[in-house]
Amino acid sequence: MTRLKVLAAMSGGVDSAVAAALLAEQGHDVTGVTLKLWCYGRSPLSPRACCTLEAIDDARVVARRMGFPHFVIEAEEVFRARVLQPFLDAYASGRTPYPCALCNQSLKFGDLVSRMELVGADVLATGHYARVQQLAGGSHGLLRAADRSKDQSYALALVPYSVLPRVVFPLGAxxxxxxxxxxxxxxxxxxxxxxxxxxxxxxxxxxxxxMVKNLGETRGLEPGPILSIDGRRLGTHRGVIHYTVGQRRGLGLAAPEPLYVIEIDAERNAVVVGPRSALEVPGLVTETANWLMPEPPPEGMRVEAKIRYQHAPAGARILPLDGGRVEVRFETPQPAVTPGQLAVFYDGDRVLGGATIARALATGRSAPHAVGLVPGPAASVRVSGAPQTLDAAPSPATS
Structure with a gap:
């Protein structure tokens, strides 16, 4: 066995602790590190919260138990600038962001990778449930975890491709x-x-x-119209930051059938609602894609596209657009495509890449809002980092 010098990211939870401990047990030279983010010491007290000062102590105790050093890195300003501020900006503009991907991209696989060189580390280890594998030809690929119920590859789709050869996920199998x-x-x-x-x-x-109490956010709080998909005013919303595409609860509307948020139009400060059938769309357009492969995939390639953390991947074709953007055409219309969430593209177990969703594809149906949406049956969904919707299930986080 080649003895590696490992920088192990430790949040204070069981996953990152075991990942670091297993590497130490195998004889590698491990240094544990915890990023002290803005939320440490400010998060609401909860036994499930990882961003607490107690979590830092937990990481330190694990390192002491396994006999390796542990350090704390101040990262509050970086976290605020690269994660919290984009989180606020997205909600204020009517989007539902996925900040876990930004944290992975900018901090865990950005800032920490740059610090690897300072300590002479060979690899960065985290407690994510995912795998990195060297492929034929020598390139590296990001793969789903062996345990599909815990797979976190979706949250890693924006990490730089260049870091894959220098990352290990001890829990991936x-x-x-x-x-x-x-x-x-x-x-x-x-x-x-x-x-x-x-x-x-x-x-x-x-x-x-x-956002309001802890971060002092004032945007997106002004009440405005709740509109039907044909433009009729049905009621008044409490501010666009309280809503997300696919949401049913908390609308305060009396109607003969359940209504769901179809779109959030921040420019007009309007929330557009409609029946479940109006949630399905034939495709989407992304922002600039991050490819986890040497070259972008060929035009028209068939992929499995995942449009939110708990979404079952759907067959689709991907088409390149200018500026590195991607158009995605589903084989079967998908419900509640939500701007701000990620579209992640798979080929079997391999993650090809991912991108932030910019908008749903228009279908040609006349509507009073910016993006036309196609009728059809739809399921209730939960978007990670969003207000509560039907059949909500929390997204697993790395601990």
């Missing part, structure tokens, strides 16, 4: 039960710690409340 068993076997105090859920800095799920 393990189930969560196996991870906890290793933690107990190694005597780690965090082995039975509750799993962190959804956004680490908003563990109670009240995104709008967090």
């Amino acid at each position: 393990l189930a969560k039960s196996e991870v906890r068993a290793h933690g107990e076997r190694l005597g780690l105090a965090v082995w039975h710690k509750p799993e962190s859920q959804d956004l680490c800095f908003v563990p109670d799920g009240d995104y709008a409340g967090f």
